[in-house]
Amino acid sequence: MQGGLGEEELQEIRSKATALLLKEDWVQYTNLYTHLISLCNRHDSSANRKTLVSALSNRADGWSRLGNPVAALKDCDLALSIDPAHVKTLISKGKVLMELGQYASALECIRAVKYLGNGGTNETIRGLLEKCQNLEAISRTGIVDLSGWVLSGFAGKVPELADYVGPIEVRASGHTGRGLFLTKNVDEGSILMITKAVATGRGILSNKSDEQGQMVMWKNFVDKILSTVEKCEKSLDLILKLSNGESNTDLEVPDMSSFKPNLGLFASDKARTEVDVGHVLKVLDVNTLTEESVSAKVLGLNSGCRAVGLWILPSFVNHSCSPNARRVHVGDWLILHASRDIKAGEEVTFAYVDVLRPLKDRQESLKTWGFECKCVRCKFEEKVLGLFRELREIEDRFVKGSDLGCLVVKLEEAMRRCLVKEREKGYIRASFWTAYNSVFESERLARKWGRKIPGLVRVAQSIFEAVGADERILKLVVSRSKNGGNDGLDEMERMMRLARGTYGKVTKKQAFKALIEAGF
Numbered sequence: 239m240q241g242g243l244g245e246e247e248l249q250e251i252r253s254k255a256t257a258l259l260l261k262e263d264w265v266q267y268t269n270l271y272t273h274l275i276s277l278c279n280r281h282d283s284s285a286n287r288k289t290l291v292s293a294l295s296n297r298a299d300g301w302s303r304l305g306n307p308v309a310a311l312k313d314c315d316l317a318l319s320i321d322p323a324h325v326k327t328l329i330s331k332g333k334v335l336m337e338l339g340q341y342a343s344a345l346e347c348i349r350a351v352k353y354l355g356n357g358g359t360n361e362t363i364r365g366l367l368e369k370c371q372n373l374e375a376i377s378r379t380g381i382v383d384l385s386g387w388v389l390s391g392f393a394g395k396v397p398e399l400a401d402y403v404g405p406i407e408v409r410a411s412g413h414t415g416r417g418l419f420l421t422k423n424v425d426e427g428s429i430l431m432i433t434k435a436v437a438t439g440r441g442i443l444s445n446k447s448d449e450q451g452q453m454v455m456w457k458n459f460v461d462k463i464l465s466t467v468e469k470c471e472k473s474l475d476l477i478l479k480l481s482n483g484e485s486n487t488d489l490e491v492p493d494m495s496s497f498k499p500n501l502g503l504f505a506s507d508k509a510r511t512e513v514d515v516g517h518v519l520k521v522l523d524v525n526t527l528t529e530e531s532v533s534a535k536v537l538g539l540n541s542g543c544r545a546v547g548l549w550i551l552p553s554f555v556n557h558s559c560s561p562n563a564r565r566v567h568v569g570d571w572l573i574l575h576a577s578r579d580i581k582a583g584e585e586v587t588f589a590y591v592d593v594l595r596p597l598k599d600r601q602e603s604l605k606t607w608g609f610e611c612k613c614v615r616c617k618f619e620e621k622v623l624g625l626f627r628e629l630r631e632i633e634d635r636f637v638k639g640s641d642l643g644c645l646v647v648k649l650e651e652a653m654r655r656c657l658v659k660e661r662e663k664g665y666i667r668a669s670f671w672t673a674y675n676s677v678f679e680s681e682r683l684a685r686k687w688g689r690k691i692p693g694l695v696r697v698a699q700s701i702f703e704a705v706g707a708d709e710r711i712l713k714l715v716v717s718r719s720k721n722g723g724n725d726g727l728d729e730m731e732r733m734m735r736l737a738r739g740t741y742g743k744v745t746k747k748q749a750f751k752a753l754i755e756a757g758f
């Protein structure tokens with residue numbers, strides 16, 4: 239007998255627990271340990287305290303398996319308040335804290351195991367320590383290095399990342415509601431945030447117009463969101479802070495502390511929350527992002543696999559046709575980076591629609607979003623197209639699909655005659671990128687019109703400065719340089735800048751090259 243708890247009874251509970259563990263029946267496993275914990279509490283003795291600690295530790299594992307790290311953490315803390323040197327609990331607590339994005343505290347737990355010495359230096363602990371150190375560094379600095387994964391051709395599991403909030407803050411942004419702003423100067427490729435989706439819906443669609451496949455993917459995504467918000471009040475609070483598209487006036491500007499790593503995005507052991515499903519669906523309509531949109535790059539994904547997802551902090555990023563940021567998706571993680579240099583105080587924007595299209599096309603696409611873009615580029619284009627009939631006529635002819643080479647020449651001449659400034663030429667060239675692309679891409683057209691228009695590098699550079707980096711432009715610059723059109727180191731440096739702007743600073747130089755290859 240152990241002060242009230244019989245050895246036989248304990249043995250029976252242990253055997254049941256092993257059977258449930260093998261069956262991976264975590265609900266019954268957790269219930270069984272709840273029963274044992276109440277037995278231990280009823281018969282307090284020093285022997286039962288040992289049993290209590292290991293029961294709490296095991297129940298914590300059960301909670302973790304059930305996706306409830308908050309309850310797991312509570313059990314770990316209870317166990318450690320009785321035995322602060324309980325190795326298994328310290329390891330469990332370290333893992334739970336990692337899951338909650340509390341890397342510095344997780345490191346403390348795992349280091350404590352290492353210094354306790356009893357079994358603390360084995361491979362598992364070393365691996366855990368290394369992983370935790372990496373994640374802690376990412377969450378503090380935003381420095382990620384996916385070189386190994388990229389160079390291996392994206393083999394194996396998607397790399398683990400950590401939440402990072404860079405030099406950004408949410409502020410009121412006039413007619414657009416709230417927006418994300420930079421708090422210090424950054425150069426192109428700088429990582430602005432790393433954040434995990436509240437939920438994603440994935441599907442292999444036969445083609446872009448596979449409506450049935452899209453419906454299934456959307457339903458699956460909505461179900462995941464609803465199940466998360468039903469279980470977790472904090473996730474619901476965050477989602478309810480997002481725009482539902484009805485009015486941009488008087489929207490609350492959330493405190494940046496609401497976006498601290500992962501907190502709140504997990505189920506708590508509280509009762510289920512009442513959810514206004516209609517409101518959540520409206521929020522999803524306005525804030526859901528697709529992974530494969532033009533201002534996003536998906537790393538390491540099978541072609542054909544599509545995904546939609548909700549990421550909280552990126553939902554505060556407004557659209558601009560002259561954007562300065564892009565997204566890179568790695569599994570359920572979204573990495574937002576500067577696609578060109580951005581000054582402190584500037585608003586961070588990415589494109590909701592293809593910005594390498596003429597004004598009319600962009601305006602048409604933005605109708606589905608329910609707003610008109612009033613960015614500096616749109617205003618400029620509206621003004622010049624209104625002022626200069628010849629530019630307007632060129633746009634009309636472009637829409638009708640006339641000879642693209644001739645059109646590019648006319649466009650360059652018209653810009654010269656209309657005294658369009660160099661930076662603003664980038665806006666117009668971006669609008670007619672398809673025409674420039676077909677000239678630079680075709681040897682015949684390049685021979686025919688090449689001497690009458692600026693070279694690819696100049697055009698690419700002006701577009702880069704006006705609307706940020708873009709994979710399609712990078713692709714053309716790289717393919718041209720392979721065909722012998724390169725001028726050595728300078729060109730390499732230019733390509734690296736374009737690559738950094740397109741993918742963000744996520745790999746070393748060598749891997750960037752592989753990424754460029756893999757991207758195409």
Ligand SMILES: C[S@@+](CC[C@H](N)C(=O)[O-])C[C@H]1O[C@@H](n2cnc3c(N)ncnc32)[C@H](O)[C@@H]1O
Pocket residue numbers: 413414415416417480481483486489524525552553554555556557558607608609610611612613
């Ligand atoms: C993903 S939210 C962006 C954040 C939003 N401004 C907020 O306060 O929550 C998308 C909504 O923001 C507004 N929005 C985004 N970009 C805009 C723009 N360039 N001009 C006007 N409204 C914009 C539109 O109401 C759009 O439906």
